[in-house]
Amino acid sequence: MSEKETKLTGKVFLNRVLAGTATGIVVGLIPNAILGELFKYLGTKMDIFISLLQVVQGFQYSVPIIVGVLIAMQFKLNPMQTIIVGAAAFVGSGAYVITDGAFMLVGIGDLINTMITASIAVLLVMVLGNKLGSMTILLLPIIAGAGAGAVGSFTLPYVKLITSSIGTLINSFTELQPVLMSVLIAVSFSILIISPISTVAIATAIGLSGLASGAANIGICAAAASLVIGSMKVNSIGVTSSVGLGAMKMMMPNLIKYPVIGIPLAVNAAISGIFAALFNIQGTPFSAGFGFSGLVGPINAMKFMEGNAVGNMGIALLAFFIIPFVGAFVVDFVCTKLIKLYENEAFKFVAAK
Template sequence: MTTLTQNIQKRTNPLSIKQFIINVLNGTSLGIVITLIPGALVSQLLLLFSGNQIATQIGFMTTLIQSALPIVAGFAVGQIFKLSAIDSGSIGLAMFVSAGVVTNTPKGMIIGGTGVVLNIILVALLATALVKLTETIFGHLKMLLQPLFVLVVAGGIGLITLDPLRRVQMVIGSWVAQATDLTPILMGAVLAAAFAFLVVSPLSSVGVAMAISLTGVGSGAANVGITVASFTLAAMGASVNPLGGTLAHFVGSPKIQMANMLTKPKLFLPTTIAAAIMGAISTLLNIKGTPFSAGFGFSGLIGPLTAFNEAGKTGMAMLNVIIVFVVLPIILALGMKWLFMTKINMIKPEDLKLTLK
């Protein structure tokens, strides 16, 4: 068998394709965490220093880097594939121009937001495939031609798919919005479960919440659903992940588990069950939120602090927030871990192992 035939078979091997997709998802997830965690860590703390010049600068920096998500994710994908700086940079550039973080206006280009994650992942797959297929084709002209080639082809396709995939997110948002027509407790359970799914999917939980103007107890349910999903994933993977990776699930974003969740759908069972339970409880306790806070969960303490403010900043409100955002999520997380990992042995710790390199 010739070397060429072997290479073709290797590239089309289902296991190789599956690992290729997993690597791209892991790199994208890592980029999301790297760019979003700094802002999540300090967002609420900076509110205490409103008007302070240093706090304003820190806020500017942590907000700006969120728009660098596509570029950082592109380099993270390159690192996982052990690609060169030129290869990684080419992927990052294609992802950046087609992510939706830049808007072209008559007065110039405006940078803002994190982009459409679904499109970012699609372009990451296309750009990485192009890079892998053309690693040696340009020879000594690689530095000149490959960034342009990947940018025009993968980035160009991404610009075409950007609006359709943005509309997909809006359609899914309208489906989620239908849950608000249900009875309060059922609504809370459904919304919590839905957002527990969204936060680890290629879709933006915050974007969906903003699109449907989710507020009140619906917003509160969405946040507690994300929170308990974060604690559940952290608890189940704690034995195989470093402390920083474990904390990143709820301090930052549980989207760090996106690759594992999408390739092992069984992981959605414990998070969905726990989220539905917490959503019903949070509705009974009248936990509320705003369209902006919905979709963040525990990240940056945005969900808990918003719920506390919406409840009037009373002692009882503080107690309810601690119970709903800390005590019960930890209890449910440990319960789900016992049920799915010890009792029925459906999930292994290795199923939640993170790729952090």
């Protein structure tokens, strides 16, 4: 191994953590994102699909472990070290709560704290190296696994304050005039969807409902459309399809490396948010944060619409797909061809190795 390969700077460390996290999110969330709503509908017809729905939902709970494992693999850790980092990431993620002595899964946890915990575990493993000798199998899980997990569990309440603070800010937008509210919420969620912050967690925490929920979903649709347009020029169809189907967070490393890509997302979200207000697109706290992933946003929006089913379907198609994608194409053309704000490479996805 060359000196260049062994030199680990802060930037290299962060990029590896982000790369592992981005891929882990895709692996963990895609099955439920693609099949969840389909199985939910088919479950009303045949019981077997209820079981299959529980499978893809259960798979989603493994996100913290998957993220931890893929982060560890970025640092070429051995199998035992890798699974220790994965276990520590799960413990520090907050994906479970303890009620009356019983462990209960409550989601995928806080992604930021998952990354912090996994990073601490990786650092402990690298610092300890082979210093534990024959006691490695006994002490490494305690020190790097339980130790990092303990630190993560202590930092979790403080890291969650980031999410709650953002939620408070977004909640203040609901007091504004409808069009302005829709624009601000759409723009906020368009950026949050490619950050480590959970849009679903924020929406449910502040009880985002009605037009505010609809605007949040439209903002996510606008972000997905912009990312698809940008990705299709430089990535494989698999990567682009994953982004379009709901795995927008896999673009987190791109946002960190090229913050400028947030501009086309925000502009497209602002345009789409205006139409969200004009069409009075609505939703619930539990449907906000999904966009058109699994058709959660469009299906819930149609429940609040008046008029016939065909007309409502046309409005949903226009608001959730046509306007965001047309807007994404136009904004991308302006940014890349006219003002040359960024190069297409800004959307190049680098998978975990």
